[in-house]
Amino acid sequence: MARIPAPVAAVRTAVRRSLTGLPSGGTVLVACSGGPDSLALAAATAFVAPRSGLRPGLVTVDHRLQEGSTARADAVATWARSAGCHPVEAVSVDVGGLPGGPEAAARSARYAALQASAARWSAVAVLLGHTRDDQAETVLLALARGAGPRGLSGMPRRRGVFLRPLLDVSRAQTHKACSALGLPTWADPHNADPAFARTRVRGGALPALVEALGPAVVDNLARTATQLAADNAVLDELAARARETAETADVRPGAPAPALSVPVLAGLAPAVRTRLLHAWARGLGAPGGDLSHRHVDALDALITDWHGQGVTALPGGIGVVRRDGVLLAEYL
Numbered sequence: 098m099a100r101i102p103a104p105v106a107a108v109r110t111a112v113r114r115s116l117t118g119l120p121s122g123g124t125v126l127v128a129c130s131g132g133p134d135s136l137a138l139a140a141a142t143a144f145v146a147p148r149s150g151l152r153p154g155l156v157t158v159d160h161r162l163q164e165g166s167t168a169r170a171d172a173v174a175t176w177a178r179s180a181g182c183h184p185v186e187a188v189s190v191d192v193g194g195l196p197g198g199p200e201a202a203a204r205s206a207r208y209a210a211l212q213a214s215a216a217r218w219s220a221v222a223v224l225l226g227h228t229r230d231d232q233a234e235t236v237l238l239a240l241a242r243g244a245g246p247r248g249l250s251g252m253p254r255r256r257g258v259f260l261r262p263l264l265d266v267s268r269a270q271t272h273k274a275c276s277a278l279g280l281p282t283w284a285d286p287h288n289a290d291p292a293f294a295r296t297r298v299r300g301g302a303l304p305a306l307v308e309a310l311g312p313a314v315v316d317n318l319a320r321t322a323t324q325l326a327a328d329n330a331v332l333d334e335l336a337a338r339a340r341e342t343a344e345t346a347d348v349r350p351g352a353p354a355p356a357l358s359v360p361v362l363a364g365l366a367p368a369v370r371t372r373l374l375h376a377w378a379r380g381l382g383a384p385g386g387d388l389s390h391r392h393v394d395a396l397d398a399l400i401t402d403w404h405g406q407g408v409t410a411l412p413g414g415i416g417v418v419r420r421d422g423v424l425l426a427e428y429l
């Protein structure tokens with residue numbers, strides 16, 4: 098039997114590991130742009146899934162932002178059918194009118210389309226092709242914007258239906274796997290666009306760090322993410338328990354959330370309190386789900402630097418006031 102090239106074996110092993118435990122007979126959909134990372138992932142999944150009692154499928158999203166994107170999506174779909182994937186979908190999305198810059202808009206449209214595909218096919222997982230290099234870039238970008246442990250823990254291996262099997266596989270390996278298998282790859286012009294911070298990190302900042310500090314930098318940045326993800330899980334758990342104690346029975350009619358006890362909040366470690374406030378604010382339905390550090394600092398000041406402040410306004414038309422020893426949220 099011919100020897101399997103090492104990069105192909107590495108990608109298959111990573112996929113096999115992440116498919117372990119999924120319900121037998123289920124459909125796993127690979128989210129494939131046609132780029133080398135997700136194509137190597139798709140080829141490995143087409144090979145591994147049937148041997149793991151699963152059905153490999155593929156979805157490619159056409160953002161219709163560049164010329165030739167529809168032809169590219171069709172070519173990816175044709176390749177996927179020839180590789181034995183079923184179902185195979187090429188889904189077009191409308192990026193116009195979504196909030197944020199074009200990159201953010203394309204991302205939200207893509208994730209919504211992938212979620213919808215997963216629901217349509219009752220998929221047990223949607224696989225994303227982010228690699229260890231993508232994780233290192235994410236950590237570096239998070240460091241640069243002053244993120245806390247949550248941001249520095251990078252992209253999770255699993256969130257809901259989404260899995261990232263390749264977070265321990267380098268981009269060089271996915272590229273080599275594609276070459277070894279003779280796979281056609283379709284370059285995404287966005288990946289070369291210097292308008293995006295990630296492109297500049299990929300093309301300049303990270304290679305400069307590798308040059309200055311050695312090739313282990315990429316692995317080390319990705320490892321930081323793994324370590325912090327574990328610490329985060331513990332802090333989240335502590336914050337969830339503290340929230341149960343801090344939430345009072347004081348739910349005013351029409352208020353967006355139960356009031357929080359100031360003495361309980363004041364007794365918490367700052368890292369736990371900040372998390373609790375984030376989670377509470379998410380429950381208030383702040384648009385985008387999360388608060389900026391400025392909002393959290395303002396909420397924190399209601400507890401730790403109290404001098405009779407008025408309403409702290411949060412996004413989404415919600416205000417928070419301190420009154421009679423509790424923090425109260427109200428619609429403005």
Ligand SMILES: Nc1ncnc2c1ncn2[C@@H]1O[C@H](COP(=O)(O)OP(=O)(O)OP(=O)(O)O)[C@@H](O)[C@H]1O
Nearest residue numbers: 128129130132133134135136156157158225226227
């Ligand atoms: N147009 C798309 N259709 C389907 N999935 C996509 C699409 N674009 C990105 N994805 C998914 O999101 C992952 C990350 O995409 P991103 O463009 O950030 O990374 P990338 O390193 O360029 O990946 P790739 O080499 O697979 O394009 C991809 O590996 C893929 O799983």
